[in-house]
Amino acid sequence: MxxxxxxxxxxxxxxxxxxxxxxxxxxxxxPLPARQAMIAAMDLPSSHGYTLTAGIVPLRRGIANHYKRFYGLDISEDNVMATVGSSLGFATAFLCCFDEGETIAMTNPGYSAYRNLMVAMGLKPLLIDLSPEDGWRFSRKHLDALDDMPDGLIIASPSNPTGVVMTRDELKGVAEWCDENNVRLISDEIYHGISFGVDTASILEFSPNAVIVNSFSKFFSMTGHRVGWMIVPDDLVDPMDRLGQNAVISVPTLSQIAATAAITDPDxxxxxxxxxxxxxxxxxxxxxxxxxxxxxxxxxxxxxxxxxxxxxxxxxxxxxxxxxxxxxxxxxxxxxxxxxxxxxxxxxxxxxxxxxxxxxxxxxxxxxxxxxxxx
Ligand SMILES: Cc1ncc(COP(=O)(O)O)c(C=O)c1O
Structure with missing residues (x-):
């Protein structure tokens, strides 16, 4: 910036x-259908009020269908929550899943907002150093080598800044390690859809306990709309919803309408x-x-x-x-x-x-x- x-x-x-x-x-x-949907919605009074905190139903349903289409996964729209970008997604996840003083592991290099927000929230980042000799790859071996057990782990694949995409085996290994050790896993999948000849699997394939953070900012080319989403396990639906009610009430309505078109319209x-x-x-x-x-x-x-x-x-x-x-x-x-x-x-x-x-x-x-x- x-x-x-x-x-x-x-x-x-x-x-x-x-x-x-x-x-x-x-x-x-x-994309054009998103812009057209937004223009059409401008004249409707119903498009100018709050929505449910979790987001409008067509958007949450569209996101759930996206998981079926792209990953072959059955997700209930009840577990989908709209957020103000993925930024609010991981901020909400940090607040909901951890208590002050707890530790969340992340890769180094990694996306700086994770550690900056952790520090601002009284959480402790545990940086896991990756090496250029390993091609900046991250896998279970890094977690097995940790001296201290963290309370959570946040990963991002494809990665910002390295562009590394974790393989299915790497994702599975990390998800299994988190489940075995009762470590809450947050997977930032914001760059899904932007990969070159390799598959981007969702961590949900390997753990039902993970929190998924994603967004309309990158693949969907809608950074300024500030719409993201989370897929959360059943036990977190209510706490996340309450936190969202108190923090932002709802995600901008016109942006949710545009996002719905972006994720549902084949054009x-x-x-x-x-x-x-x-x-x-x-x-x-x-x-x-x-x-x-x-x-x-x-x-x-x-x-x-x-x-x-x-x-x-x-x-x-x-x-x-x-x-x-x-x-x-x-x-x-x-x-x-x-x-x-x-x-x-x-x-x-x-x-x-x-x-x-x-x-x-x-x-x-x-x-x-x-x-x-x-x-
Ligand atoms: C890895 C990663 N996560 C999250 C974000 C935040 O994106 P947004 O809040 O626009 O969804 C970014 C932005 O660059 C990013 O690189």
Missing amino acids: DVMAKAADLEAKKGESVMHLEVGQPSTGA AISELEAHIDRYRRNRDILLAGLDQRLLNNVEPPEGAFYIYLDTTRVSPDSVDLADRLLNEAKVATTPGADFDPVNGHKALRLSFAGSEDDMHEAVRRVNAWMAEHCH
């Missing part, structure tokens, strides 16, 4: 054109699937084009829209590198410090959610900058 603000400043005050490889959001808008799904082909082409443009010293043997990410680079051949400090790339090459990137408080200064995250033209232009600018400054 800081980089985005600096980039916006360069654009607004100095009239510079910046290539945005920092943004963690699709450059496209909501919306085909429009969204076309974005995945573009993300794959964008990924390949960066991997084929960027200076090898920057790529530094990175494995092609299998999911999400990020490449996580080891930048040690180019700079000892990726915050400084990101600053120079922004100010001198006019390419915005995200330093790894956001995702890894220990080794993040050695890494940079590139997002390939933008247009193909922007990827080509970013490659041109970064390589020209490298040719001038890195010998």
Whole structure:
């Protein structure tokens, strides 16, 4: 967000054109059927009030059907809860499932909002270090090696920032370990649907006790609508609903209507699937084009829209590198410090959610900058 603000400043005050490889959001808008549903709903008074906290029934039913269609899983709409983005989903899950002082494990690198929110809520993050030699993969072996038993575990596959997609065996191993040890598992599946030739299984296939967090922000290309969802086990339906009533009352109604169309209309799904082909082409443009010293043997990410680079051949400090790339090459990137408080200064995250033209232009600018400054 800081980089985005600096980039916006360069654009607004100095009239510079910046290539945005920092943004963690699709450059496209909501699919056409979602926009049309929203426009049609605007004139109906019923679309301007609160809804049930758990969300409107067509949305929850549409989400339940999505699990049947995509994963072959039978989910009751009673276990589906709409949330204000997946952000409110994991915040609610943390509040509902844990008491002050309890520990939740997460991978390092990982999505920083998890640990920031944990700290703000008086919970303790337990960072599980992943290694680039292992291709940043996470599995049961990391959990077996823990000295202290956490109370919870939050995972994200595909991962932000590494783009790693856990295999079915890895997911199963982690789910089984959590059930064996009575550790509450939260699975952030926000990047499901964005993967390149590999399967993204839901953790629900392996544990009925897991809490699923998902969202309309990434595959559905609707970040600003702020609609997400959770699938929660029966014992959590009532507590989560009460917490939602007190925290937000309900999710924005027009956005729920748009989200319902996005997840139920086949035309919306085909429009969204076309974005995945573009993300794959964008990924390949960066991997084929960027200076090898920057790529530094990175494995092609299998999911999400990020490449996580080891930048040690180019700079000892990726915050400084990101600053120079922004100010001198006019390419915005995200330093790894956001995702890894220990080794993040050695890494940079590139997002390939933008247009193909922007990827080509970013490659041109970064390589020209490298040719001038890195010998
Ligand atoms: C792994 C992960 N989870 C959750 C979120 C939050 O998304 P939202 O609240 O828009 O659903 C993000 C956003 O980038 C993310 O990368």
